[in-house]
Amino acid sequence: MAKRTRTRTATDRGAYDVETEWTKADLALLEELKKAEALLPDDAPRTLLSVRLSVLTDDTTSPVRQELDLRILARERGCRVIGVASDLNVSATKVPPWKRKELGDWLNNRAPEFDVLLFWKLDRFVRRLSDLSTMIDWCLKYGKNLVSKNDSIDLTTTAGKIMVTIIGGIAEIEAANTSTRVTSLWDYTKTQSDWLVGKPAFGYETADDEAGRVVLAIDEHAYRALRWCRSAAMRDRPASARRMVKVLVRAGLCGPGLTASTLLRRLRNPALMGYRVEEDKNGGVRRSKIVLGNDAKPIRVADPIFTEDEFQSLQAALDRRGKKQPTRRPDGATKFLGVLICHDCGSNMTVQKNRVKDRFYMYLRCGKCKAGGHGAPNPDDIYSKLVDDVLRVLGDEPVMTREYRQGAEARKEQQRLEQSISYYMTGLEPGGRFTKTRFTKEQAERSLDDLIKQLEAIDPESTQDRWVAVHNGKTFRTHWEEGGMEAMAADLLRVGVKCAVKRTRVQGVRAPHIHMKLMIPKDVRDRLILKEDDFAEAF
Numbered sequence: 001m002a003k004r005t006r007t008r009t010a011t012d013r014g015a016y017d018v019e020t021e022w023t024k025a026d027l028a029l030l031e032e033l034k035k036a037e038a039l040l041p042d043d044a045p046r047t048l049l050s051v052r053l054s055v056l057t058d059d060t061t062s063p064v065r066q067e068l069d070l071r072i073l074a075r076e077r078g079c080r081v082i083g084v085a086s087d088l089n090v091s092a093t094k095v096p097p098w099k100r101k102e103l104g105d106w107l108n109n110r111a112p113e114f115d116v117l118l119f120w121k122l123d124r125f126v127r128r129l130s131d132l133s134t135m136i137d138w139c140l141k142y143g144k145n146l147v148s149k150n151d152s153i154d155l156t157t158t159a160g161k162i163m164v165t166i167i168g169g170i171a172e173i174e175a176a177n178t179s180t181r182v183t184s185l186w187d188y189t190k191t192q193s194d195w196l197v198g199k200p201a202f203g204y205e206t207a208d209d210e211a212g213r214v215v216l217a218i219d220e221h222a223y224r225a226l227r228w229c230r231s232a233a234m235r236d237r238p239a240s241a242r243r244m245v246k247v248l249v250r251a252g253l254c255g256p257g258l259t260a261s262t263l264l265r266r267l268r269n270p271a272l273m274g275y276r277v278e279e280d281k282n283g284g285v286r287r288s289k290i291v292l293g294n295d296a297k298p299i300r301v302a303d304p305i306f307t308e309d310e311f312q313s314l315q316a317a318l319d320r321r322g323k324k325q326p327t328r329r330p331d332g333a334t335k336f337l338g339v340l341i342c343h344d345c346g347s348n349m350t351v352q353k354n355r356v357k358d359r360f361y362m363y364l365r366c367g368k369c370k371a372g373g374h375g376a377p378n379p380d381d382i383y384s385k386l387v388d389d390v391l392r393v394l395g396d397e398p399v400m401t402r403e404y405r406q407g408a409e410a411r412k413e414q415q416r417l418e419q420s421i422s423y424y425m426t427g428l429e430p431g432g433r434f435t436k437t438r439f440t441k442e443q444a445e446r447s448l449d450d451l452i453k454q455l456e457a458i459d460p461e462s463t464q465d466r467w468v469a470v471h472n473g474k475t476f477r478t479h480w481e482e483g484g485m486e487a488m489a490a491d492l493l494r495v496g497v498k499c500a501v502k503r504t505r506v507q508g509v510r511a512p513h514i515h516m517k518l519m520i521p522k523d524v525r526d527r528l529i530l531k532e533d534d535f536a537e538a539f
Contacts, residue, residue: 026064033071040080047079048114050103051086052124063088066120073118073149082114092127097135098535108531111142111404112465121150136161138534143406143465201271201288202226203305216302225253226305229267233317240321267318273311274304334364335383335485336499339492342366343502343517351379364501376503377511383485386499389518390488395477400469400529410462417455424448469529476528495527 022030049070051063067084074081085103087095098107106114117139119125125148126132136155139146145155154160200206200216203226207217225248232239232247239247241260248254248263270290271277276299277288293299306314333351334340340349345368352375354361363375364382376382424444427434434444480488498519503512521527 021062022064026068029068030071033068033075036075037080040078045077045079045115046082046113047074047077047116047118048106049074049081049084050097050117050119050125051084051088052090052092052100052103052119053088054091066124069120069149070118073147077116077147079116079118083110092123092125092131096128096131096535097126098138107138108534111144112467114144115465116145116147118147118149120148122148122153134535141534142404143408201269201277202266203272204302218303218305221253223305226267226272228253229263230306230310230314233267233314233321238317238321264318267314270311272305273298273308274300274302276301335379336386336489336492339489339497340364340382340386340499340501342369343500343515345369349376349501375512376501376514382501382514382516385516386518387485387488389499389516390492390497391477391480393518393520394524394528395475395480397476397525397528398471399474399476399479401472402467402529402531403470405462405466405468407463407465410458414455414458414463417451417458421448421451421455424451491528495524496521497524 049067051066051070053063053066063086067086071081083106085100085106087100087102090100098104122132126135135146138144139155146153152160152163203219203222204216205219206214209215229244229248232244241264245254245258245260245263249256249258254263265287269277269288271288276291278291280287280289290298334349337350338348341347342349345366347367347369349364349366352363352365354363361377362379363377364379365375424434424447426432428441428444428448429435434440476491480491500517500519502515502517504515506513
């Protein structure tokens, strides 16, 4: 079948790339809104704007328009905009608010900085009723309000809470219908020889045939790379995957981000025979499997890069060259992954299993040094040494948990005291109501002194919404003894503690000498504070 050489672009296939474009009129309006905002009093409610868009089409509202509309709404409500959480190319069905890059950071770490969360429309915010319910609970817990420009949503009223639940249910139904349509499309696509939707496997690209239909064509550069890899793997002394990657990157046939595991996954993809494939979700290894049609035969969607014999011989060659690693465990083969790093190259140390004459040996190796930097034998000994060093340095640190404190009650008390003080000061002025007799004047002066002392006793910080660190009565030694090595590994990774492993050859000894250096950030105490995940139960 004849094909035009023009490759069908992502835009032609309906994909998108959101670009926020501000016109001169938009910028002028933005400047006007900011000037009006500067005139607000210091105690004006602080508002955060949430802007989200998954697909930019003629029917959707652009991020610029959403932000401007929300700023206008904030001005009408007398609120000061303190930030814009803009999450573009994000699906509200797949990604809840607290998991989004920008909005999630505000919700999890910057809650004291805002009072109201504004969004353009409910489906721009959430599309699942469960997500909406979680957000309502979070707002009630932290004293925040949800406000939508185009929906009757306001958590300060009972009617608003009922309305937000009803609208959320409608949004979830719409999202379910969309999911059903997408699933149906993919199921139909798998049975067709035409290329209707999806990203082609490496080695192919989309093109238009003479009838204007989208078909798969062989990518010339990828074809050369794959054919060379097969010839290199079939030699008497086959090239390793790492060697193949270096050659391909140097020749410009693949990008600099190519890794050996990605290359092997590409070489093992049966789509290289021109068949339609789908992800094989059985097991922990990423693989693809051939999709069979109604006649129980593979569905061909493109010309093959390898014949079936060539593909099978390539798999056999890769199997002979490959080394069988330990079976994946739920907690991972390597403990303290991301904490143990190579002293020479800085890459992570991972466990590898070698077989020599029916005997198996476990090593910690890095990914960049030649020959794995000679390896570090006995991973368990290294784990034990790391645990001892960490307990010696950080074991006696108190376990502090982060708690949220609202300043609303303190602000009310401060306002009450200020009003009372103003009342007594006015009454004590010449001719005031408390200056008529000595008794009333003395009583008023004592009351005023007492009120001033109460006002001075209020900590200014207590009037602000804030995070505070509270000691839970344990040390990290006790915490890690209860949680085990997994709890310590998680905390060290979260805090940013690293342990550099240096391996030095010893003359006449096969195993290298191991030296470990613990690297702890200067602000480790602040980083060690445990932060409660308010959204953990949402999953």
